[in-house]
Amino acid sequence: MSGWRVAAVHEWIAHDPFGRPKDGDLGAGVALGTVMADRVRLRAARGAYASFRVLVQGSGAYRLAAVVAGIEVDLAKAWYHRLAGDVRRWLPDALVPIASGASCVLPDPDNAIPGQTTQEFWVDLWVPRDAPRGARTGRITLDAGGASQAIPVTVEVLDIELPAEPTVVMDKNAYGCRWLERQYPRAYAGLTGDARWARLTSDLHNVHRLFHEHRGCFHHLGHGHSGAFDPIYGPRAVGAGRDRRLEGWEKFDALYGPLLDGSCFATAGPGQPRARRGATPVWGIYSPLNPDWPARYVNWGEEGYRVEFRRCIAEFDRHLRDQGWTGTKIEFFLNHKKRYRWFGWDGDETKYAKDDAYHLEIARLFHAVVKGSPVRWSYRMDASWRQGEQLEALAGSVDFWVCNDWLSWYREAAMRAVARGETVFTYGGTPSIAAPSCDALQPVYLAWARSLSGYLPWLSIAPGDDPWFASDGGGTASIYPGERFGVDGPIASIRLKIERNGVQDIDLMSLRAGDRADALRAELEPTIPIRVWKEPATVARVLDPADWDSFNLEVGHEPGSNALDRTDPAWFSAIRSYATGGSGHERHPPRR
Amino acid sequence: MSATLRVDDIAAALSGIARVATALIDGDEARRIITDRAYWYAADPYPQHIHLAGDSMDFDLARHDRMKKFLIRLGTLAPVRCDAGLWVWVKGAEHLATIACHNGELHRWYRFGENARPLEPEMIACRRGDAVVAPPTSTIPFVTVLAPVRDSLDDVVGCVELTAADPAVPAEKLPAWS
Numbered sequence: 001m002s003g004w005r006v007a008a009v010h011e012w013i014a015h016d017p018f019g020r021p022k023d024g025d026l027g028a029g030v031a032l033g034t035v036m037a038d039r040v041r042l043r044a045a046r047g048a049y050a051s052f053r054v055l056v057q058g059s060g061a062y063r064l065a066a067v068v069a070g071i072e073v074d075l076a077k078a079w080y081h082r083l084a085g086d087v088r089r090w091l092p093d094a095l096v097p098i099a100s101g102a103s104c105v106l107p108d109p110d111n112a113i114p115g116q117t118t119q120e121f122w123v124d125l126w127v128p129r130d131a132p133r134g135a136r137t138g139r140i141t142l143d144a145g146g147a148s149q150a151i152p153v154t155v156e157v158l159d160i161e162l163p164a165e166p167t168v169v170m171d172k173n174a175y176g177c178r179w180l181e182r183q184y185p186r187a188y189a190g191l192t193g194d195a196r197w198a199r200l201t202s203d204l205h206n207v208h209r210l211f212h213e214h215r216g217c218f219h220h221l222g223h224g225h226s227g228a229f230d231p232i233y234g235p236r237a238v239g240a241g242r243d244r245r246l247e248g249w250e251k252f253d254a255l256y257g258p259l260l261d262g263s264c265f266a267t268a269g270p271g272q273p274r275a276r277r278g279a280t281p282v283w284g285i286y287s288p289l290n291p292d293w294p295a296r297y298v299n300w301g302e303e304g305y306r307v308e309f310r311r312c313i314a315e316f317d318r319h320l321r322d323q324g325w326t327g328t329k330i331e332f333f334l335n336h337k338k339r340y341r342w343f344g345w346d347g348d349e350t351k352y353a354k355d356d357a358y359h360l361e362i363a364r365l366f367h368a369v370v371k372g373s374p375v376r377w378s379y380r381m382d383a384s385w386r387q388g389e390q391l392e393a394l395a396g397s398v399d400f401w402v403c404n405d406w407l408s409w410y411r412e413a414a415m416r417a418v419a420r421g422e423t424v425f426t427y428g429g430t431p432s433i434a435a436p437s438c439d440a441l442q443p444v445y446l447a448w449a450r451s452l453s454g455y456l457p458w459l460s461i462a463p464g465d466d467p468w469f470a471s472d473g474g475g476t477a478s479i480y481p482g483e484r485f486g487v488d489g490p491i492a493s494i495r496l497k498i499e500r501n502g503v504q505d506i507d508l509m510s511l512r513a514g515d516r517a518d519a520l521r522a523e524l525e526p527t528i529p530i531r532v533w534k535e536p537a538t539v540a541r542v543l544d545p546a547d548w549d550s551f552n553l554e555v556g557h558e559p560g561s562n563a564l565d566r567t568d569p570a571w572f573s574a575i576r577s578y579a580t581g582g583s584g585h586e587r588h589p590p591r592r
Numbered sequence: 593m594s595a596t597l598r599v600d601d602i603a604a605a606l607s608g609i610a611r612v613a614t615a616l617i618d619g620d621e622a623r624r625i626i627t628d629r630a631y632w633y634a635a636d637p638y639p640q641h642i643h644l645a646g647d648s649m650d651f652d653l654a655r656h657d658r659m660k661k662f663l664i665r666l667g668t669l670a671p672v673r674c675d676a677g678l679w680v681w682v683k684g685a686e687h688l689a690t691i692a693c694h695n696g697e698l699h700r701w702y703r704f705g706e707n708a709r710p711l712e713p714e715m716i717a718c719r720r721g722d723a724v725v726a727p728p729t730s731t732i733p734f735v736t737v738l739a740p741v742r743d744s745l746d747d748v749v750g751c752v753e754l755t756a757a758d759p760a761v762p763a764e765k766l767p768a769w770s
Contacts, residue, residue, distance in 0.1 A: 176768065196764065228697050230768045298664040300657060339646035340704065341677075341691045344625075344656030352650060549647035551638065 004058035006142035006149050007036035011051045011122075011498060012437045012569060017080045017090050017111070019057055019118040024436035027568045040140070040153040043580040047129040047162040047276075048504050050155060051497055053078075054121040054140055058106055061144070065101040066123055068138030068153050070131055074124040074273045075100055078494065079480075080111050081433060081471035084464075092120045093433040093493045094467070094480040097271050112469075122497060125155055126276055133159040158581055160511065166503050167510045168447040169283050169454030170216040171425065172478060174461045177204055177220060177230060183481035187488065197232050201255045204232075206269035206489035207461065208259060208282060210479055213268065213275060214492060214500040215507075217283040219456070225336040225343075227292030234288030237312055244308040246294060246315045253323070256285060260325035271487035284329035284378070289313065291334065291343060291362065306365060313369045317377070326374045329423070331400060332366055333380040334359070349404075351385040352546050356393060363397035382427065385545040391417050402427050402456055409536040411450075418451055427456040431495060432473035438569045440495040441502040442530060445575065448506045449521055449532045461490075502572065505579035512578065520578075527574055529567045597759055602672055602735045603725045606754045609669045610723040610739030613676075613752040617662070619743030622750055623680055625655045625692045634708045635685035645707040651692075659693045663752070667695060672756045675699070678741070679715065680750035682708050689715055689750070697767040698755040700726060700736040714738055718751045728758035733766075 009015065013035055014022040021035060036055060044050035056064060066073045078092035090113055098104075107116035123140065140151040180203045181188045191199055204220060211218040222233025232255045235246040258264035259282040266279040291297050294312030299305040320330065334347025338355075345355035363379045370377040380400040383390050387403045391413040400423040407414050407426050417424050426447065431439035443455040463477035464470070468484065474493065482491040513520040525532055539552045597605075626634075626649075633645040663676035677694030681687075688708040701712055714724045718738040726736040739752040757766050 178768070192762065192764065224697065224768060226694075226696050228768050296664075298661050300661070338651060339649040339707075341649075341694055341702075343660070344651035344653045344693070351647070354653060549641075550643045551641045 004062065004142065004144040004147075004149065005056070006064075006140065006151060007038065007055045007057075008040045008140065008151050008153075009036055009053040009055055009120075011053060011501065012572075013053070014092050014437050014494065015053075015055055015118055015120055016092075017107075017113045017116040017118050019055065022091060022437065023434075024566075025438075025569050027570050038151060040151060041156070042125065042154070043156045043158055044125065044127045045158045045160045045162045045504070045508055045580070046127050046131050048127055048508070049501060050125045050127070051501055052123050054123055054151070056104075056106065056119045056121065056142055056144075057117055058144055059117070061103060061105050063101050063103055063143040064098075064121060065141045065143070066138070066153075067100065067141075068125055068136050068155055070128070070136045070157075071138065071155055072126040072128065072273070072276075073100065073138070074126070075102075076122045076124075076492075077104065078120040078122060079468065080113055080116075080120075081467060081474070082113075082469045083434065084466075084470040084472055089434075091433045091471075093471075093474060093495060095122050095492050095494060095497070096482075096485045097273065097487070097491065122494060124273075124497070125153075126273075127155065127157050129161060131157045133157055160508060160581070162504060163507050163511060164278055164280065165283075166215045167507045168444060168452070168503060169425070170214075170444065170499055170503055171284070171454050171456040172211050172216055172218045172460035173427075173456055173458050174207075174218070174220040175459070176222065176224070177232065179462065180204070184483050184488075186483060197230075197251055198254070200230075201232055201251070203489070204255060205258060205264050207479065208264055209267070209269040209275065210272065210490050210492060211460075211496075212265050212282070213272070213277050214496050215277065215503045216496075216500070217454075218460075219284065219286055221286045221333070221335055222288050223286075223290045223293065223335065225340045227290040227297070227336070227342070229288050229293070234293070237294035237308075240296075241304050241307055242311070244294065244296075244311050246312055246319070249319060256325070257323065259285065260320075260323070260328050262327075270489035271482055271485075271491065272489070281325075281327035284331055286333050287316070287330050289316075289332045289366075291336070291347065291358075297343075309365050310369050313366065317370055317373050317375055320375045321373065326376065329376045329378050329400070331378050331380040333382070334362075335382075348382050349384040350381075350390065351548075353386065353389070356390065359394060360397055363394070367397070378423070385548060388413055389545070395420060395422075399423065401425065404428065406536075406540070407450075408532070408534040409540060411533045414450065414452070423453045425452060425454040425456050426450075427458050429475050430457040430460060430478050432475050433471065433493075433495065434473055436566075436569050437494070437498055438567070438572055440498040441572045442565070444499060444502040444506055445528070445530065445572065446532060448510070449525060449528075449530075451518075451521070502575075505572070505575050508579035509575055524574060528571055530565045530571065597672060599727055599735050599758065602670075602756050602759065603727065603737060605671050606674065606735065606737035606756060607723055607725060609666055609674070609754055610737045610752065612669065613666055613739040613754070614723070614741065617659075617678070617741045617752065619741045619747070619749040621655060622659065622678060622692065622741050623683065623743065625651055625659055625678075626680065626690070627651065628683065631683040631690075634690050635682045635688065637707060646705065649707070656693055660695065663693060664695050666752070666754070670754070670756060672759070673698070674754055674756045677702065677753045677755075678750060679753060680741075681711070681719075687711060692750070694753075698734060698757060700732060700734050700753060700755050715751060719748045721748060728760075733758040733761040 042050040076095035079094040080090035222229035262279040295308035336347040382402040384404040459476040464472040633648040675696030675698040690708040741750040
């Protein structure tokens, strides 16, 4: 088997198609020669995943197989993305599921990398919930050049079970559904009418399934800044005034019914391993409620608006109750921004104090209608500029806050909201595929370290026009369309896998900590070189938020960009160690 | 009813509404919807900070609400779905137009997130004082009529855009999102 090599690599260390580690993935103390291992030993809870990467090096045809007794093994081949404007740089991220023993070739003709010597694979090991404690063994086998090489694999099944629901919600976001038509052009060619809406519904379910299985959630906002939405997102509001009513729930029910009763998650999407997390209702959804639906904005401020609002939201509530859809947070979220001119006030990221009056009034109407309902209605506000004031001024109106990372300036206000029982997330971006692999774990850790409920990357399904040969870095995507690979649905990314494993670690750590979670936070914070809370920017101290802007705050975009702290790439080791039964002082990967 | 209408029928109907818009919209009020600071940033965008003008966009809320409601009502006069918006020339940079207020998703020119744009040829024609009809093209699936908006000096300070879909375009293909 001359010229072939197979090696195992820690999940947090990526390699390019020439066998070189990704910039930033190796800690200062890690010797290059120690990265590739000839054996794998992992610890995993029941119901949890453990993962590692496999590198195959050589030239020609080969087969890679993976088996571990009593453990479900998933194998996926990494796609090397060429970065736009950098024709000699390729980085692995999209994961194409393959069967164990599948035939492959190096260099990969589809990936078309001149001189490729290395192919990276991702291995997921899933421990059944009824697996007994103890070691399970198996191997990764490379068959190439008429010979075999094997890497022994040992999984120590821990005497602990992963909780059904995650401690922090990694909440992936999207706008509308029509991006699916661009991502699956062959599937949508010639589709019209109800068949098109059915296909869009099915594709959205597949996206939900992928994120759900990766211990996350998926939100897709139906209404645009104008308030208009496609018919799968809500019934028709017809009539006027005292006769305003909702009609035609069929498309809404087809989309949301399986999400709200959890049945969507009983099966996996196309090409994916079987569903394992469980058929539980989705954590939360956007509702189609907005200032111009179901009540008409032409009557805003008048009794006609209030009557239409009360009638239709009561009808909406009744529909959800009748269906028994009471396990999911149903969010009244206003997305419009005044900079887009449909409304004069900001629904999202309110910048001017005068706009709060609209929120107070619409939230008052909303809470009056849904008070006492078993449906988990929520008034959600995504806040940035004025969150410090709004966390206090809108307390009692807003019960779900999604704040940009400037929340780190307002620890006391944030903790008061948490203490009031409100749900608090932060939002930001998705780390680029060029960033250190461990960056995918920072939002997970920060949500937990701040005692928050989750993190929302503002856009998670848009990998750009050509993610394969001119990638924009994937900062707005953690999944990819599978159509190119013959998969009729989305495929996961390495960043999503790392994030999922990090969420598991937080879940297991929280489980182990029990009522000591706050003490554990305080204990860990000084040992992890990531700032949990920060001092406000100078501008934020001296100017009213109405006078802040992207120039004087020195941010490259409107609020939302999160500058991640650069750290030793193994910074998450303490959490991994604690989660999997250690003391919290071991390092992964080990230093030599 | 709308299924039988042709482009010319729609243009004629929108032209009638345009006369109403020109007669009833007060140009001085229309120009005061956007705050002076917002005009200032829209007139002189900072290329290195492309979001600065958006960060500074603000309105007189009561005026914006009044205009929005009026434009909604105006749209209901059309025999087909019609979305109405108000363009105003940017104070201090009258070669630029900016949307002060709009409704719906049918727009001929507005691009999501834009702050201002040079006056389109149809807007320049409208500034001379007459309503202008812009029919669908091979790349634009809309029928549009622009109605001049005059101030107390009888100057045209903006225009109302009345846009409907080309009846040849299936309704499900029309935008639901900007």
